[in-house]
Each structure stands twice: as structure tokens, then as C-alpha cells.
Amino acid sequence: MMLREDRSPRRYEAALKVRGAARFTAEIPVASMLHAALVLSPLPSGRVGRIDAGEALALPGIVRVLTHAEMPRIDRPGVLIPLQGPDVHHAGQPVALVAATTPAAARRGAASVEVAYERRPAILNLADGEPFAPKTAGRTATDSRRGDPETALRQAEVAIGRRYTTATNNHHPMEPQCVTAQWDGERLTVLTTTQAVFAHRLAIAECFGLRPEDVRIVSHYLGGGFGAKGGAWFPHLVMAIAAARVLGRPLRLELTREQMFTLTGRRQETVQDLKLGATKDGRLTAIVHESLAPTSMFGEYADALATVTRVLHACPNVATRQRLARVNAPQPNPARAPGEGPGSFALESALDELAYELDLDPLELRLRNIAAHDQHVDLPWSSNGLRECYRAGAASFGWARRPMRPGSLREGHQAIGIGMAAACYPAYRxxxxxxxxxxxxxxxxxxxxxxxxxxxxxxxxxxxxxxxxxxxxxxxxxxxxxxxxxxxxxxxxxxxxxxxxxxxxxxxxxxxxxxxxxxxxxxxxxxxxxxxxxxxxxxxxxxxxxxxxxxxxxxxxxxxxxxxxxxxxAPEARPDFSAFGFGAVFAEVRVDSDLGEVRVSRLTAAYAAGRILNPLLARSQFVGGLIWGVGMALHEATVMDPHLGRVVGTSLADYLIPVHADMPAFDIHMVEEDEPRLGSGGVKGIGMLGTVGTAAAIANAVFHATGRRVRDLPIRVEHLLRPD
Amino acid sequence: MMEAQYRAPGSVDEAVALMAGAGGKGRVLAGGTDLLVQMRAGMVAPGLIVDVKRIAEMTAISQIAGAWRVGAAVTGAEIHDHAGLKKAWPGVVEAINLIGSKQVQGRASAGGNLCNASPAADSVPALVAAGAIATVQGPNGRREVPVEQIPAGPGKTSLKPGEIVVSFTLPARPAGSGDAYLRLIPRTEMDIAVVGCGVNLTMKDGTCTAARVALGAVAPTVLLVEGAAKALVGSKLDDKAIEAAAAACRAACKPIDDKRGTIVYRTKIAGVLLKRAVAIAAERARSN
CATH class of the missing domain: 3.30.365.10 (Aldehyde oxidase/xanthine dehydrogenase, molybdopterin binding domain)
Known part of the structure; x- marks a missing residue:
């Protein structure tokens, strides 16, 4: 698509940001405000005993140390608002808040608070938890079934069954979460980093028994969010607002990078079992997708891992099943392409494995299984541009020149591999x-x-x-x-x-x-x-x-x-069609044969996502989504100490995300779609789509380069180490 | 936590006096890219910070009779821009320039990298391979110490209380010399080495007449691998000699398993990096 200047004008706030005139939440001072620092539990499970704040209170600048004993009670089931009671459910949970006249004084005070704990048994690993069925998986049903997949699998001419795992990831927007809460009697002003000005206004009003119109939420500029500034941030937002009320003064809480590993949600790790059945000529006859993921001791959250499995490819017999197990770890929450990212890694890796079982080109396998309608809800598509995405992406990438046999392409030390995957994401409104x-x-x-x-x-x-x-x-x-x-x-x-x-x-x-x-x-x-x-x-x-x-x-x-x-x-209550954005991702990787080092050298992606309002911004969104896919595939993992239940390495020096030098050449195509039936003005949404399928395309390319099928993300050099 | 005092003396003598007077609570501040991070993380709480960036001797690069003297607080960016040093010691310069990001390079120094005593410090294997000598000054005067003797373990040095690394001296280069440093990290830039390997060779008529090999991140301190050097010296850098040197590197490794790399992986990679670094150093030696 041509980037027409009039459809891609200069970013509205570009000059403000370049000049530093766009003021982010933590840059806006409020008269007479105090600064908060948090005292965190080192234990993953226990009960807070005596808290000795004497030394902290003697330090200069410390105004008050608040614990669960001093905080007002807030009734909000399903979320853990800190400082509401003595129970500790995960390492890093706040157990006291120090308010001081400067941020440095507050931090110093927090380091001086002595807390006694009664240690309690903890479940620290997913395998040790008791699986249960969550009420929902994201915005979708927990389980699904159509046809008779078990029989179809038994009778399939070709069948495979594989286990795939993905790691815990953290969101890590550049801008840390921040709130400045200011009470004026029964009126409240909250400057905060929020993805949900109105949802947070309502929920905060409920927490404090206020009328929504007496609560004002302000969030003019955000340095990213990715899901970490919605419900994930809410409990600590509420804690700070409650503390400001007790203090009788405005209060600012700005999280540290370290705290962003534990206090603002995470993409949950997954264990996914995928079974596929197909005819010899590559028609899918059965899919069974079962998964297990952790949730916290106090909340229930399941990513919608099976959304893509239910709708992307045509298949008469499909069962999906999601289970959670409780662990003493922070609450998981949506992260960019919440379930569709990790779920599509399993599905689209399995498709690639099936293609090799069938000795059929992986793109051809997908072309033979394009879904004519949404079989999950049995409704026609509003539109489905997947075939055009396959065509446009494959043509631009040069897929037709790809040899089928793994390990066929080399350049010096490097084995070159090419892989692809399909993507879809629901058009929500x-x-x-x-x-x-x-x-x-x-x-x-x-x-x-x-x-x-x-x-x-x-x-x-x-x-x-x-x-x-x-x-x-x-x-x-x-x-x-x-x-x-x-x-x-x-x-x-x-x-x-x-x-x-x-x-x-x-x-x-x-x-x-x-x-x-x-x-x-x-x-x-x-x-x-x-x-x-x-x-x-x-x-x-x-x-x-x-x-x-x-x-x-x-x-x-x-x-x-x-x-x-x-x-x-407002969206249609019961639309008579199903609306998804679709895409196809093509990846080229280079794997150093002696070192196992994987670098993504090219990413071509084609997307059919309805009406594109601004091609330049849309391209940036797709590139951002793809970068998240690169991170998920090759770098990102929040490592938990299996004995202590703490995050290992709580800085961006330890939590590896792709850097500029890791960026491949991006080649993005947007397939124009006419969407007259969508009440959204034809817009389908693009932020998530780039992260769907990308990790699978990269893993499939690694297989093509090396002949090694890596089913566990992130792919590590050790996975590809050849014996001497 | 306690308040830290900050001093920025103009001479090494003054800096040493301050450090000696701090009773073990003093820390030298060069670029601060380790120290300030550690302070913010609560890992260290110095009572006195001695900023050495105003000391001329510690921030200068000079050449004396073919040898290069590099102040311990010279930044990576200044080293990057120094044509003479880069020509003589490309491996050392590359190693120093791998520390952190562009922004970090504007602050970070090889002296800080050495005294931070991380087993994975990028500049140290290259300096050790180069045969660099550190000039150290303390309350009892100056001494010259081979760089490999400074690290004593993760986060520990052999420096005595009050001692400061003032500069490094890189020896004069015979004709036909070349050096190289390679490291492996999981991503393309800005990360801590999983394995690092420095090689310094002198070639005469196609035969290796002198060699030094050093490995990083495979033991509590950077290793000078004499067995690898022995395998190379006297050879024409044929496959057999290089394989023997790689085997010596693997044998020298005493790594740990951690989330950045396993023992098996680090050990294997030490041999691979040796071979590749030898090839680069040999190529440079041929064109010098």
C-alpha cells in the first residue's frame, strides 16, 4: 500500500514530545504532595506480624508509615488491593507504604522498616498446583467443542500430538506506572497512567463509595501500556488513593522498574497440548487444544489461548479446554495479544509439524484449510482477507523459492531458515x-x-x-x-x-x-x-x-x-456475522551453527484488518506487534526462583527484550478491506494482530534452518546446541 | 542507608589520601555505570565517593616508546575515537566499546570495568590477552600489576585498601601483531557476555611467535589460558594447532549454570570463540 501523505500526517503530539512539552503523569507536580515508597514482602506466602517503623519514622522527611492496620477497608472481590490485611500471597506484595516529603526520603524510609513474618507453605510451580476450570478465558468461553474430535483423531489418516510451552512475560512499558491522588472532601482527582480513564473512574468510585462524577481521572500521555496500565495497575492505584485519604494530603506513588515485575500483571506461562488430525491431502479433520496456566492465590485470570484454534482454520471437529492452577505468584493479566500470542505459537507450530508429516508446503497446507465461515459460532465472516494475506505476504517474501527440506540453506557459519504462520484477532468494540x-x-x-x-x-x-x-x-x-x-x-x-x-x-x-x-x-x-x-x-x-x-x-x-x-x-448486541482481523507472517532466521545464536533477518507480514485510518501509524503498530513476537520467541522470560518464589533479575539488564540491533528488515502489507457491515466505520483493530503467529513463524523458521523443532519459548541457544 | 560524601580531587595523591581516610567505605567513581546502579539497587552504600574524572593522568591517552598508556577513567567513547590506539589494539578497543550502549560508552571506562570485577567484564579478557599492565597507586606508593592479577572473584579485587587503578599500559607492538575480542550474548547488543574470548598474536613468516589467550565469563575471574597460547606458538595456525588451543580453552573453563548459559554451552562456546578470534587476530597480524 502506498503511504499517502494526507492519510499519514505528522503525529499530532510529535512536536510536544520532541520538545519535552508533553507532560507525563510523573512530571506533573501537585502542591504539598507527599511521595510514597513501598515495603515489599520477601516471602511468597505468609502473614505479616509486627511492623517496626520506629527507625524509619526517625529519618528526615518521613511523614508516616501506613500498614494494613491504618488503611480503610475496601471491598473489591477478585483483586488483591494491598494493605488490606496481613496475608501475603506472593513475593513482592506491598506490606507497608512510607509517605515522605521527597521520593529519596520515602525510599530510605521503606528500607528502614522492619517487618516480622510468619512463613506459610507456598505453591511455587505450576506443576504443583491443582488444576481447575476458570469461569472464562479472557472474553471467551473456557472450553469449546464442535463435532467429535476424539473419534476424528483416532480415524485420521495422519495425526500428531505435541506439547508446547511459553514463558511468563512482563509488559514493561517504558513509562513506569504512576499515580498522584488528590482528595478534596468527597471529591477525588487522580492523575495516573491509565489505559482506562472511564473504567477506572467507575471502579474507583465504587471502591470509595463516591459518585462517579465526583471522581476525575486524568491521563494525557502514556509511555506505553500493553495491558499493564489497565486492571493490572488498578489494585495499587486504589492503594495509593486510599493512602492519600488517610494522609489527608496529595500522594504520588511511582513504581520502580523492579516493582513492574511483580505489581502490574504478567503474561502467564502456558503448557499447551495440541493434537491435530488430517487427511493425507492435508485437510484438517480434528483439533484438540488443551492448556494449563497459572493464576494467583487471590484472583482468577485465563488468557484466551484457544481463540485462534477455534476459528483460524477450517476443521469440523474441534475441542479446546483451558485450566488454571493457583500459585503464590503475582496476578497474571492481559499482555499484548493476551492468549492469541502464546496460543497461536502452539497451533501454528503444530500446523508446521503436520506439514512436514504430510510432506506438504506449510503455506499450501494452510491454503487448503481456509475457513469459509466462522465454524465456532457458525456465522459468516464480516470479511476474511486471509487468502489475500497469504498471497501478498508470500509474493513479497519470495516464499515460492523456499526448499522444503530443513537445513538446505547456508551462508558461512549460518544456517538460514524460512517459516510462516497465520494470525487472526477478534474485532472487538x-x-x-x-x-x-x-x-x-x-x-x-x-x-x-x-x-x-x-x-x-x-x-x-x-x-x-x-x-x-x-x-x-x-x-x-x-x-x-x-x-x-x-x-x-x-x-x-x-x-x-x-x-x-x-x-x-x-x-x-x-x-x-x-x-x-x-x-x-x-x-x-x-x-x-x-x-x-x-x-x-x-x-x-x-x-x-x-x-x-x-x-x-x-x-x-x-x-x-x-x-x-x-x-x-455502541456495538451490535447480537451481530449476524463474525468479525476478525487476519494476517500472515513470514520469517527468515539465521542460526549460527556453532553457537546456536538465532537472529531474525527478515519479517514480512500481510494484514487484512478492515479500514486503515492512517497507514503510517498502522505500520508502526504492526511493527510493534511483530517486535513483541520476536521478544516472545527469542528473548523474554520472567524467571521465577523455584524455591524462593521471587523473580530472578528484576531489571531490564536481566529481562531481555529485543534491541534495535535485533530488528530485522520489516516488510508490512495492508490488504484493503471494505467492511460495510461493521458498525465501527470498518475499523477492526490492529494493535494485537502483529503479535499473533509471529513466535510460531520464527520457531518454524528455526526448524527449517536447523532441523530442530523447539517447542518451548523463548528459544535459547542451548536448544540449538549441537553435540561436538 | 546512609548519606554518601562526594569528592572530586584533582590528583591521584589526593584521591588515594581520601580513599585511605575512608576506612574501607570509599568507592571510586569513574563513569558510574556500575556504581550508581548498584547504589540505587541498594547493593552498595559507600560512605565516600571519590570521583576521579578530574584527574588528568586518569583521563588521558598517551604513547611512550611505542607503548600506549590509557588512563583508567578514559571513556569508551574517547577510546573509540582514538585512531592510534585503535590501529595498534583493535581487539582491546572493540572490547571496551562493547560495554553497554552508546550512552553508557560516553561514561564507562575500562578501569571501572576492571575494578567492578565482574567475571563477564568485556574489556578484561582483551586487556589480559594484550598483556596490559595496570599502574596502581595506594598509600604505600605505586606498583605495576598485570591486569589478570587484579580480579579476585566476582565483585572482588586484589587491590589493597586505598589503592586505585590509575592507568593501563599496553606494550609496544612488534611487527606482525594483531588482537581480537569476541563475545557471545543472547541478543545482538547491550548485554552481559555469556562467554568472552580475547586473543593476541604475533606472526613471523607465517609462524606464530607469541600468543596470549584470555577467557571471560567461564570462571570466577577472567582466565589467562596459557595452554591455548602454547598450542598456538610455533605453529602456522593450522587446524590442528587451533583445535588444540580450543581444547585448552574448553579444559580451562570452570563456568556456572545460570539463566544466561549452561556449563555445557559455555564450555563449548569458549572453543568456538577461540577459533574465530584467532582467525581475526591472525588476519590483523598479517596486515600489520
Missing amino acids: MASEAAVGIGADGRVKVRCGTQDMGSGTYTVLAQLAAEALGMSYAEVDVELGDSLLPEGPYSGGSMATASFTPAVETAARDLRGRLLALASADAASPLAGIAPERMSIADGMIRSGNRSEPVSELVARRAPQGLEARAGA
Whole structure:
């Protein structure tokens, strides 16, 4: 796709960020605020006994040390709000909060608090937990079944069964979570790093018995989130707000990088068993996907590991089953492509293994199993661009030149491998409101209480309004990240843009209609008397034939206070179609034969994800998603000490993420899709899709390079070590 | 936690006096890329920080009778930009430049890398292979110490209380000399070596006349592998000699299993890196 300049304007807030003028949460001071530091439990299971804060309180700058004894009780089942009781459920759990006049004093105070613990038995490993069925898996049903997969497997001409595992990952946005809470009687202002301005407003109001309108949440700029600033951040957000109330002063809590390993969620590790049955000519006849993952002692969360398995490939007999086991570890939460990332690693690795069993090209195997409709819910697709993704990706990558036999391609020390995988992600939506207004100065303002994680929400809000109104992008101002604005969507599940797009477009079109009607009815306008439907707006001018008037002049004359239109949009309750974004990922890796070192040298990906609002930002989102896939495949693992239950290595020097030098050449294709049936204005969501399938494509390429099938992520050099 | 005092003396004598007066609570600050991180992590709590970046002798590079003297606090970035040093000791320069990121290179020094005493320090195997001599000054004056004698174990050095590494001296190079350093990390940059290998060779008429080989991250301290050097000296760097040197490297390894690498893996890789580093050093020796 061509990057058209007008569809990819400069990022709305680029200049502000470059100049340092965009102020992030931790950069906004509040008068007379205190700073919090946390005292953390070293034990994974136990009970807090005596807490001796005497030494800490004697230090300069320390105002107060709060423990569960001093904190107000908050009734919120299913989440562990710290400092609510003496029980310790995971290592790193806060057991006291030190409030001080400076961050350094608070940290020093926290280091001086002495806590006695009664140690209790702990379950530290997934294998030691008792499996149980969670109520849901993400936003999907826990288990599923269609046809008779067991019989189909027994009768299959070719069948394979393999176990795949993926590691615990942490989100690690660049910007640490931060909250500054300020109480004013029964009113509360919360500056915080949130992906969910409105959801957090409601939940916080419930926790403290407040009216939602008395709670204001502000989050203007985010340095990433990836799921770690939604529900994952909520318990500690609430703790800090409660502490501010007890202290009677504004309080800021900014997490440390170390705390981001334990206090803000994690992608849960998985053990997945995949069984596939197929005919000799490569038609899938059975899929059984069973998985086990850990959850915490106090909460229940299961990634939707089987979403992709249920819908991506055509298969009449499919069963999926998810189980959890409780361990004394931090609460897992959604991380980018929550279940679809690890789940697709298992499925798309197994497809590759099946292709080799059948001696069939892995892409050809997938082409023979394109699903004509969504068999899981038995509904037609809104659209399914998977075949076009396969075609466009394979052609650009040069897949046709790939030899089938593993270990065929070499260059010096390096074995070269090529692999691919398919991807899909549900097109989610939620209700959203938005307002579009215009002032007497002719400037347009979009107001929507969603937030920008750094992915370009400011920009697309401005673009949507400019385009629907006929004004130029440069004339649009955007307000977001504040619960005083019209209620906007959560940033997660790739749904924010799909949710606010129809609201913004409806409001902008409504405003446009009102402007044209004003012009038509205004005797002072050159357009007086012309029917609105015969007028157009472009570049800030209303035109009809050879008559025209600048929008700003009309507004200044007829509505000097400005005009604003407000609209809402909500998803269909029971749509008669199934909506997914699809993709195909092609990876080339180079494996050093003597060292086992794996480097991804090329990634080509093609995506069919509905209407693309801004090709440049969309490309960045896909690249970001792919980088997460590279991390999952080759680097990222939160290692837990199996005896102590603590995270081993709590810094970005220990938790390896891909760096710039690890980046392959990215080749991204976006397949245009017409999606008239989607109420989202055709938008399907793109943030997650890039992370689906990518780890499998890389692992499949490693197999093609080396002949070694690695079923455990991340792939380590030891996996590929050849005996001397 | 306690308050740390900060001093930035202008001479080595002053710095030594401050360190000696600190009663074991003093820490030298060069780039701070280890010390400040360790302080923030609560791993160390020095009572006195002696910043040595204002000491001319410790921040200068000079050449004396063919030998290079490099101040212990010279940054990686300055070393990177020093054409003369790079030509004489490309392996040493490359090793120092592998420490951290571009930003870290603007601060970090080889002296700090050595005194931090990580078994995986990148610059140390290259300096040991080069036969670098450290000039150390303490309350009892100056002494010259081969670099390999400074590390004493993870986080420990053989420096006596109050002693400071002032500079390194890289010896004058005979014709036909070349050095190289290679390391393995799981990603492409900015990581701690799983194995590091420094090789320094002198070649005459196709025969290796002198060799030094050092390994990092395979034992509590950087190892000078004399068996590997012996296997190379006198040979024409034929496959048999190189395989014998690789075997000597594997035999010298006493690594640990950790999440960065297993014993089996580190041991195997030591041999692979030796072979590749010898090839690079030999190529450089031929063109010098």
C-alpha cells in the first residue's frame, strides 16, 4: 500500500514530545504532595506480624508509615488491593507504604522498616498446583467443542500430538506506572497512567463509595501500556488513593522498574497440548487444544489461548479446554495479544509439524484449510482477507523459492531458515461517546475521554474529525485522557479506535449538517438559500457552485460561542456475522551453527484488518506487534526462583527484550478491506494482530534452518546446541 | 542507608589520601555505570565517593616508546575515537566499546570495568590477552600489576585498601601483531557476555611467535589460558594447532549454570570463540 501523505500526517503530539512539552503523569507536580515508597514482602506466602517503623519514622522527611492496620477497608472481590490485611500471597506484595516529603526520603524510609513474618507453605510451580476450570478465558468461553474430535483423531489418516510451552512475560512499558491522588472532601482527582480513564473512574468510585462524577481521572500521555496500565495497575492505584485519604494530603506513588515485575500483571506461562488430525491431502479433520496456566492465590485470570484454534482454520471437529492452577505468584493479566500470542505459537507450530508429516508446503497446507465461515459460532465472516494475506505476504517474501527440506540453506557459519504462520484477532468494540465542535476562530475540537498509549490516538481522532467535516488536519485540536470529557473507550483488546471512530464520525457529520443548515438559512451568507445537500466543505470553505464562505466566518457570525455536536456509538448486541482481523507472517532466521545464536533477518507480514485510518501509524503498530513476537520467541522470560518464589533479575539488564540491533528488515502489507457491515466505520483493530503467529513463524523458521523443532519459548541457544 | 560524601580531587595523591581516610567505605567513581546502579539497587552504600574524572593522568591517552598508556577513567567513547590506539589494539578497543550502549560508552571506562570485577567484564579478557599492565597507586606508593592479577572473584579485587587503578599500559607492538575480542550474548547488543574470548598474536613468516589467550565469563575471574597460547606458538595456525588451543580453552573453563548459559554451552562456546578470534587476530597480524 502506498503511504499517502494526507492519510499519514505528522503525529499530532510529535512536536510536544520532541520538545519535552508533553507532560507525563510523573512530571506533573501537585502542591504539598507527599511521595510514597513501598515495603515489599520477601516471602511468597505468609502473614505479616509486627511492623517496626520506629527507625524509619526517625529519618528526615518521613511523614508516616501506613500498614494494613491504618488503611480503610475496601471491598473489591477478585483483586488483591494491598494493605488490606496481613496475608501475603506472593513475593513482592506491598506490606507497608512510607509517605515522605521527597521520593529519596520515602525510599530510605521503606528500607528502614522492619517487618516480622510468619512463613506459610507456598505453591511455587505450576506443576504443583491443582488444576481447575476458570469461569472464562479472557472474553471467551473456557472450553469449546464442535463435532467429535476424539473419534476424528483416532480415524485420521495422519495425526500428531505435541506439547508446547511459553514463558511468563512482563509488559514493561517504558513509562513506569504512576499515580498522584488528590482528595478534596468527597471529591477525588487522580492523575495516573491509565489505559482506562472511564473504567477506572467507575471502579474507583465504587471502591470509595463516591459518585462517579465526583471522581476525575486524568491521563494525557502514556509511555506505553500493553495491558499493564489497565486492571493490572488498578489494585495499587486504589492503594495509593486510599493512602492519600488517610494522609489527608496529595500522594504520588511511582513504581520502580523492579516493582513492574511483580505489581502490574504478567503474561502467564502456558503448557499447551495440541493434537491435530488430517487427511493425507492435508485437510484438517480434528483439533484438540488443551492448556494449563497459572493464576494467583487471590484472583482468577485465563488468557484466551484457544481463540485462534477455534476459528483460524477450517476443521469440523474441534475441542479446546483451558485450566488454571493457583500459585503464590503475582496476578497474571492481559499482555499484548493476551492468549492469541502464546496460543497461536502452539497451533501454528503444530500446523508446521503436520506439514512436514504430510510432506506438504506449510503455506499450501494452510491454503487448503481456509475457513469459509466462522465454524465456532457458525456465522459468516464480516470479511476474511486471509487468502489475500497469504498471497501478498508470500509474493513479497519470495516464499515460492523456499526448499522444503530443513537445513538446505547456508551462508558461512549460518544456517538460514524460512517459516510462516497465520494470525487472526477478534474485532472487538465497546460503547463510546465523542464530541466535535468548532469555534469562532474556525478551529475544530474533538473531545473524547479515551487515552493515547503512544500509538497515535490523538492523530487519528484529529484525522477522523477533519475528514468527516471537510476541515484540514492542522485546524483540529484534540482533548483526550480526562474523565470530564465524553465517555471514551478503554485502550485494550485492539478496540479503542473501532469504538470511537463511529462516534467521532457521527458527531462530525452532525456538526457538518448544522453548519450547512446555518449557511443556508443565513441571509448574510453568500450561500443563503442554497439547499444544504448542494453544498460541500473542503479545506475550511463551504462551497456551492461559484459561491463560497469560510466556515470560520459563518461560525463567528452565527454562533460566536461555537458549535458542538455530540454522538455515541455502541456495538451490535447480537451481530449476524463474525468479525476478525487476519494476517500472515513470514520469517527468515539465521542460526549460527556453532553457537546456536538465532537472529531474525527478515519479517514480512500481510494484514487484512478492515479500514486503515492512517497507514503510517498502522505500520508502526504492526511493527510493534511483530517486535513483541520476536521478544516472545527469542528473548523474554520472567524467571521465577523455584524455591524462593521471587523473580530472578528484576531489571531490564536481566529481562531481555529485543534491541534495535535485533530488528530485522520489516516488510508490512495492508490488504484493503471494505467492511460495510461493521458498525465501527470498518475499523477492526490492529494493535494485537502483529503479535499473533509471529513466535510460531520464527520457531518454524528455526526448524527449517536447523532441523530442530523447539517447542518451548523463548528459544535459547542451548536448544540449538549441537553435540561436538 | 546512609548519606554518601562526594569528592572530586584533582590528583591521584589526593584521591588515594581520601580513599585511605575512608576506612574501607570509599568507592571510586569513574563513569558510574556500575556504581550508581548498584547504589540505587541498594547493593552498595559507600560512605565516600571519590570521583576521579578530574584527574588528568586518569583521563588521558598517551604513547611512550611505542607503548600506549590509557588512563583508567578514559571513556569508551574517547577510546573509540582514538585512531592510534585503535590501529595498534583493535581487539582491546572493540572490547571496551562493547560495554553497554552508546550512552553508557560516553561514561564507562575500562578501569571501572576492571575494578567492578565482574567475571563477564568485556574489556578484561582483551586487556589480559594484550598483556596490559595496570599502574596502581595506594598509600604505600605505586606498583605495576598485570591486569589478570587484579580480579579476585566476582565483585572482588586484589587491590589493597586505598589503592586505585590509575592507568593501563599496553606494550609496544612488534611487527606482525594483531588482537581480537569476541563475545557471545543472547541478543545482538547491550548485554552481559555469556562467554568472552580475547586473543593476541604475533606472526613471523607465517609462524606464530607469541600468543596470549584470555577467557571471560567461564570462571570466577577472567582466565589467562596459557595452554591455548602454547598450542598456538610455533605453529602456522593450522587446524590442528587451533583445535588444540580450543581444547585448552574448553579444559580451562570452570563456568556456572545460570539463566544466561549452561556449563555445557559455555564450555563449548569458549572453543568456538577461540577459533574465530584467532582467525581475526591472525588476519590483523598479517596486515600489520
